[in-house]
Amino acid sequence: MSYPTEIRHRQALWPRFRHRLSIVSHEPANLLAALLLMLFSWIILAPVVSVLLNAVLVQSGDEGRTGAAEGTMTAYYLLRTLTSRMSELLLWTPMLNTLAVALSTVVGAMVVGVSLAWLINRTDIAGRKWFATLLIVPFMLPSWTFALAWNTIFKNHAIGGQPGWLEAMGIQTPNWMAYGYFPIVVIMVLHYAPLVILIVGNALKRMDSQMEECARVLGASRNAIAFKIIIPLVRPALLSAALLIFADCIGEFALPYILGLPVHFDTLSTGLYRAIGTRQSGVAAVIATVIMLMGMLTLMLDMKMLREAKRFVTVGGKGVMERRRNLGRWRIAAGAMPLLFVLLGVAIPLLTLFLSTIMILPGRFTPDNFTLAYWIGHDLDTVALRSGILLTPEFWHTVGNTLLIVGSASVACGVLGLLVGYAVMRCHFRWMAACLRQLTFLPYLVPGIAFAAAFLSLFAVARGPVPALYGTPLILVLALIAEKMPYASRSGIAAMTQLGKEAEEAARIAGAGWFARIRRIVIPIQAAPLATGVLLPFISGIKGVSLFVILATPATDVLTTYSLRLIDYNYQQAANAVVLMIALISWAGTVLIQRITGTGLADGLEK
Incomplete structure (x- = not known):
């Protein structure tokens, strides 16, 4: 290219560049994407990086042990956690326990969940529609609701305090039944089987029944149809459910805390909690890193399975056959399995907790033993809890903290989620939109207990202009x-994908500013997704434990941490009463989401 030609080429490019720059500079979504990227880099990426650095940097107070100055690089924490004489206690035994619980839970939940999903979605079992809703309820409840109910029934003399119902009636329960691996796995299976029912049941509902009909016409046996047609088609759903359950089990804290610690059955989450409690911040960072890596690998594998699932075409015509198998005379008898699950997963735990809150002595079912004192009584015979839970100022203080912290965070989540969706869909810089999309997804890959440890490592001390936030409600909100x-x-991204630019463009031409367009066009149109984006974090936050147990202090107690403190003080009746209140709020919020979104758990189960 000659010199004059090159000059003319550059001169021709400049007006186009200037025009593009003008368009970009006048699009508020670009600035919004940049601001959101900075915000989430601070509250999501920075804590994760901080906990990774804490695993290889000398922490305050460890200069003598490491022989190095604070803030310098060291392998001390890695060696102590991975290869020292203490490593078995600090990491390897808790990891083996975690893997044993997680794998057993996956197997149990898959067996129970797939069986129930088949009965509900592919047969004409009696009470089908009712069971479709009731079977999901255990997943709405906090997992430690079942742990407290189990403790109320099976608790023995191993940890002192009031005995369980069985022991009060003269039936001695062995430690393996009351605490540790067995009850944790049983409860987790009850809690996570509904997730399998939802995921696998959805795949079964969408499966084209014509393939099964064709196989039958060609003479295939039921076993051949099951193993060569049905299972391969629902395999992506099976793997997805299994991996999601496994990832959740890795970070589960409340169950091992309530049922594992009394017999020293440690998992990674309780080991992390103990390390933080004993101020071993470097060791805690290594354990948190291990939990994060396990969670990330598991959920990245799940995303890979999800992409591969697109190769499986399971949706087609309804076919010429009835989708549900006629059970005939076994139709009513088959209802025994889902009925038993509802009893074990809903009725018995909730009834047990309620009865425990109105009993003076556990396990005695006589009229003179029932009282409402633990709800509304005065001058109770306890050291610190002198009134019923509804008359205790500390309880209402935690209710206020919960509503303030969880409510503020939920509203912020809903608004920020919608803004993220707006920025991702409207931003002119694809790399910025992609970074924002992936960055806001990162916490999903990190178990809650590890994310709390990461947050603590970053915000426990003052860093630059940001003061120490530990002990304040702000750290919990963030x-x-x-x-x-x-x-x-x-x-927010899903909602904004469905919203075109025409309405905004018309308003902009009419002279409406960006804030006016957001307030008068985007938010009203996206009111339902915004409400869902607020309510989902609210329900999850109300019953969450892993995040708050690391970051909350007595001054910033929420309902979940308050109930755990009551358990530590052996105030079982009051703790159970608080858990019932949490379960009630969680259930009410779930129903509210269904009303707002217009969906129900049993939708699609009719003809």
């Missing part, structure tokens, strides 16, 4: 916003 952003951002 942590909850960050942890729930994957759900809020995905909801």
Whole structure:
């Protein structure tokens, strides 16, 4: 290219560049994307990086042990956690326990969940529509609701305090039944089987029944149809459910805390909690890193399975056959399995907790043993809890904290999620939109207990202009916003994908500013997704434990941490009463979401 030609080429490019620059500079979504990227880099990426650095940097107070100055690089924490004489206690035994619980839970939940999903979606079992809703209820409840109910029934003399119902009636329960691996796995299976029912049941509902009909016409046996047609088609759903359950089990804290610690059955989450409690921040960072890596690998594998699932075409015509198998005379008898699950997963735990809150002595079912004192009584025979839970100022203080912290974080999540969706869909810079999308998804890959440890490592001390936030409600609000952003951002992106630019363009031409367009056009149109983006984090935050147990202090107690403190003080009746209140709020919020979104758990189960 000659010199004059090159000059003319550059001169021709300049007006186009200037025009493009003008368009970009006048699009508020670009600035919004940049601001959101900075915000989430601070509250999501920085804590994760901080906990990774804490695993290889000398922490305050450890200069003598490491022989190095604070803030310098060291392998001390890695060696102590991975290869020292203490490593078995600090990491390897808790990891083996975690893997044993997680794998057993996956197997149990898959067996129970797939069986129930088949009965509900592919047969004409009696009470089908009712069971479709009731079977999901255990997943709405906090997992430690079942742990407290189990403790109320099976608790023995191993940890002192009031005995369980069985022991009070003269039936001695062995430690393996009361605490540790067995009850944790049983409860987790009850809690996570509904997730399998939802995921696998959805795949079964969408499966084209014509393939099964063709196989039958060609003479295939039921076993051949099951193993060569049905299972391969629902395999992506099976793997997805299994991996999601496994990832959740890795970070589960409340169950091992309530049922594992009394017999020293440690998992990674309780080991992390103990390390933080004993101020071993470097060791805690290594354990948190291990939990994060396990969670990330598991959920990245799940995303790969989800992409591969697109190769499976399971949706087609309804076919010429009835989708549900006629059970005939076994129709009513088959209802025994889902009925038993509802009894074990809903009725018995909730009834047990309620009865325990109105009993003076456990396990005695006589009229003179029932009382409402633990709800509304005065001058109770306890050291610190002198009134019923509804008359205790500390309880209402935690209610206020919960509403303030969880409510503020939930509203912020809903608004930020919608703004993330707007920025991702309207931003002119694809790399910025992609970074924002992936960054807001990052907390989904990190178990809650590890994310809380990451937040603590960054905000426990003052850093530059940011003061120390530990012990303030703000650290809980920020942590909850960050942890729930994957759900809020995905909801916002999905909602904004369906909203075209025409309405905004018309308003802009009419002279409406960006804030006016957001307030009068985007938010009213996206009111339902915005409400869902607020309510989902609210329900999850109300019953969450892992995040708050690390970051909350007595001054910033929420309902979940308050109930755990009551358990530590052996105030079982009061703790159970608080858990019932949490379960009631969680259930009411779930129903509210269904009303707002217009969907129900049993939708699609009719003809």
